[in-house]
Amino acid sequence: MSAAKANSLRSGPDERGRFGIFGGRFVAETLMPLVLDLEKAYSDAKADPAFQAEIDFMQRDYVGRPSPLYLAERLTEHFDGAKVYLKRDELNHTGSHKINNCLGQILLARRMGKTRIIAETGAGQHGVATATVCARFGLPCVIYMGTTDIERQKPNVFRMKLLGAEVIPVTSGTGTLKDAMNEALRDWVTNVESTYYLIGTVAGPHPYPAMVRDFQSVIGQETRQQMMEREGRLPDSVVACIGGGSNAMGLFHPFLDEPSVKIYGVEAAGRGIETGEHCASLKGGAPGVLHGNRTYLLQDDDGQIKDGHSISAGLDYPGIGPEHAWLHESGRAEYVSATDREALDAFQLCSRLEGIIPALEPAHALAFVSKIAPKLPKDHLMVMNMCGRGDKDVFAVADHLGVTL
Amino acid sequence: MTTRLDKRFSRLKAEGRAAFVTFITAGDPDAELSFSVLKGLPGAGADVIELGMPFTDPMADGPAIQASSQRALRSGATMLKTLELVRRFRETDNETPIVLMGYYNPIYHMGVETFLTRACEAGVDGLIVVDLPPEEDDELCVPALKAGLNFIRLATPTTDDKRLPAVLANTSGFVYYVSITGITGSASPEARNVAESVARIKRHTSLPVAVGFGIKTPEQAADIARAADGAVVGSAIVDAIAREIDANGAIKSGAAERVLAFVRSLADGVHHARAAAAE
Numbered sequence: 179m180s181a182a183k184a185n186s187l188r189s190g191p192d193e194r195g196r197f198g199i200f201g202g203r204f205v206a207e208t209l210m211p212l213v214l215d216l217e218k219a220y221s222d223a224k225a226d227p228a229f230q231a232e233i234d235f236m237q238r239d240y241v242g243r244p245s246p247l248y249l250a251e252r253l254t255e256h257f258d259g260a261k262v263y264l265k266r267d268e269l270n271h272t273g274s275h276k277i278n279n280c281l282g283q284i285l286l287a288r289r290m291g292k293t294r295i296i297a298e299t300g301a302g303q304h305g306v307a308t309a310t311v312c313a314r315f316g317l318p319c320v321i322y323m324g325t326t327d328i329e330r331q332k333p334n335v336f337r338m339k340l341l342g343a344e345v346i347p348v349t350s351g352t353g354t355l356k357d358a359m360n361e362a363l364r365d366w367v368t369n370v371e372s373t374y375y376l377i378g379t380v381a382g383p384h385p386y387p388a389m390v391r392d393f394q395s396v397i398g399q400e401t402r403q404q405m406m407e408r409e410g411r412l413p414d415s416v417v418a419c420i421g422g423g424s425n426a427m428g429l430f431h432p433f434l435d436e437p438s439v440k441i442y443g444v445e446a447a448g449r450g451i452e453t454g455e456h457c458a459s460l461k462g463g464a465p466g467v468l469h470g471n472r473t474y475l476l477q478d479d480d481g482q483i484k485d486g487h488s489i490s491a492g493l494d495y496p497g498i499g500p501e502h503a504w505l506h507e508s509g510r511a512e513y514v515s516a517t518d519r520e521a522l523d524a525f526q527l528c529s530r531l532e533g534i535i536p537a538l539e540p541a542h543a544l545a546f547v548s549k550i551a552p553k554l555p556k557d558h559l560m561v562m563n564m565c566g567r568g569d570k571d572v573f574a575v576a577d578h579l580g581v582t583l
Numbered sequence: 584m585t586t587r588l589d590k591r592f593s594r595l596k597a598e599g600r601a602a603f604v605t606f607i608t609a610g611d612p613d614a615e616l617s618f619s620v621l622k623g624l625p626g627a628g629a630d631v632i633e634l635g636m637p638f639t640d641p642m643a644d645g646p647a648i649q650a651s652s653q654r655a656l657r658s659g660a661t662m663l664k665t666l667e668l669v670r671r672f673r674e675t676d677n678e679t680p681i682v683l684m685g686y687y688n689p690i691y692h693m694g695v696e697t698f699l700t701r702a703c704e705a706g707v708d709g710l711i712v713v714d715l716p717p718e719e720d721d722e723l724c725v726p727a728l729k730a731g732l733n734f735i736r737l738a739t740p741t742t743d744d745k746r747l748p749a750v751l752a753n754t755s756g757f758v759y760y761v762s763i764t765g766i767t768g769s770a771s772p773e774a775r776n777v778a779e780s781v782a783r784i785k786r787h788t789s790l791p792v793a794v795g796f797g798i799k800t801p802e803q804a805a806d807i808a809r810a811a812d813g814a815v816v817g818s819a820i821v822d823a824i825a826r827e828i829d830a831n832g833a834i835k836s837g838a839a840e841r842v843l844a845f846v847r848s849l850a851d852g853v854h855h856a857r858a859a860a861a862e
Contacts, residue, residue, distance in 0.1 A: 202718075203718050203719065204716075205714060206713050206714060207736070207739050208739040208741050208765075209741075210718065210741075210742075210746075350649060363642045363643075364642065364643070364645075368764060368765040368766060465691075466688045466692055467686075467687045468640060468688055469642070470714070472691075480661045480692070481662070481691065482639045482689065
């Protein structure tokens with residue numbers, strides 16, 4: 179390895195798909211040739227300027243990028259500390275950052291000649307984004323979604339159906355995101371010839387964690403440029419919520435080699451990490467192997483996977499992207515957590531002060547911002563990724579607040 | 584070194600018949616019935632036993648084996664209890680090979696070296712770990728071979744001739760050919776396609792080739808036994824176990840005997856397959 183590369187935190191993964199010990203390709207033999215094909219197809223596409231040009235065009239005219247970097251004046255005033263900017267990825271078409279990745283992958287699936295798309299979804303944001311690009315490019319779309327999540331994310335289920343997707347309820351396990359992912363893998367192993375598995379987060383077998391990160395890195399690249407234009411310097415800290423960790427990885431990656439930028443990932447502490455009912459894989463889990471990669475997982479003494487709990491369906495996953503596991507162990511990023519209650523408070527605060535109803539996922543990030551921003555100097559530039567809007571959550575939030583709609 | 588698997592397959596070859604390979608999940612539906620079935624399998628005609636290590640997220644398995652894993656875990660199955668079943672089995676049977684089959688995480692969590700030591704002590708002969716392709720051989724495959732265990736790899740319809748050598752490189756004991764692209768217990772394979780695929784694999788290896796996924800009846804088992812060195816039946820046996828649980832979740836009396844009678848009917852299919860073909 180060259181000296182320049184040895185100093186970079188942005189050169190991973192290695193040729194085996196590893197970030198340190200994390201990542202890899204832990205899949206059944208039936209899938210292994212497909213995973214190798216995908217790796218090759220993606221590396222060819224990455225080197226093809228026409229592919230990037232197509233993504234750029236669609237990002238601008240279809241998704242609405244770049245998303246604004248918005249100075250949240252009233253939150254800043256309220257915290258009376260750090261200057262808080264919101265990266266407005268909730269303004270994207272479909273209402274979250276998920277579309278960034280879906281667009282890249284659907285264009286890749288087309289290049290590969292695949293004729294059917296499958297995906298898993300938790301909160302339904304990735305399902306909606308996948309159904310959207312499938313509608314746009316005329317490909318049949320099957321979305322696996324746990325029955326628990328279907329119940330708490332009804333608007334998104336209907337949205338997917340309107341977009342022409344077939345939503346298949348998954349009853350196994352606790353009917354949440356991990357079970358949906360198991361079922362999607364079972365579909366893929368059965369329909370290997372025709373089907374492209376459009377994974378929604380920076381997890382799964384190599385090359386997914388790196389590929390999804392690359393497609394999401396537009397968030398951090400824009401942030402960097404916008405902050406330079408606005409303040410003439412880099413931010414002092416960046417903050418994002420983490421389920422699988424795709425919005426966070428997209429924000430963090432362009433800043434990994436900038437030691438002056440502090441990086442915070444916010445996991446879902448559910449009812450509190452001490453209660454055991456949470457989704458904080460790094461804080462409350464241990465390294466293990468699931469869904470094609472080695473990473474931190476919620477598991478018991480026997481290596482059985484435990485179901486997480488979070489008020490947010492999008493964070494309700496017992497694992498985390500392998501690159502986050504590596505950034506955690508290397509200390510480059512700091513991983514913290516916010517509880518259901520703290521997220522609900524932040525959800526309401528943001529709605530009232532900024533006129534922005536956040537999704538429950540970034541409400542976790544905001545909950546952490548509300549803890550540290552008041553302690554920081556006024557010239558501290560903080561960017562939080564507002565990765566999704568809260569329309570989908572209003573029913574669930576009303577329920578938690580004891581309001582009947 | 585010659586393992587129980589090697590000895591068993593060479594004996595069967597000398598006898599001119601195919602191996603009947605049975606799968607059950609350890610601790611399904613509870614430790615006692617599971618042990619009774621396990622202990623009775625050789626007598627019911629099983630030549631090789633695959634014992635499933637229960638896992639919460641069996642991604643390559645269909646509904647039957649998923650449910651069996653859940654039943655086992657609900658009744659308190661753990662990796663240590665799975666190994667204990669093997670140890671008890673070995674008290675009275677030192678010849679029938681036992682292959683543990685499952686997923687990597689519970690092994691990784693126990694620690695590879697600890698697991699291998701305990702598996703060898705218990706009397707395990709081989710491992711099939713679904714989510715460890717040859718690309719990850721240094722994780723468990725290489726240490727397992729060093730510890731004297733066989734590492735049985737799955738080959739599938741998507742494993743082409745270019746990839747087969749890599750898949751077979753560290754495989755020992757036998758090759759498990761997955762006859763369909765899909766999960767366990769789903770569509771049944773066409774015997775003719777299976778024969779062609781087995782021939783293709785045999786051009787690359789001298790190891791016995793056993794075929795599984797989707798074999799449900801004695802007739803299908805017999806068809807496969809004519810085409811391959813072994814026929815693997817899992818979901819159908821696991822379903823037979825599921826039928827022994829009543830509406831209240833209690834195990835019916837005489838459960839083990841009925842499950843083993845079903846196993847016997849499959850074994851007869853396999854064992855008489857070639858004799859019938861020769862007539």
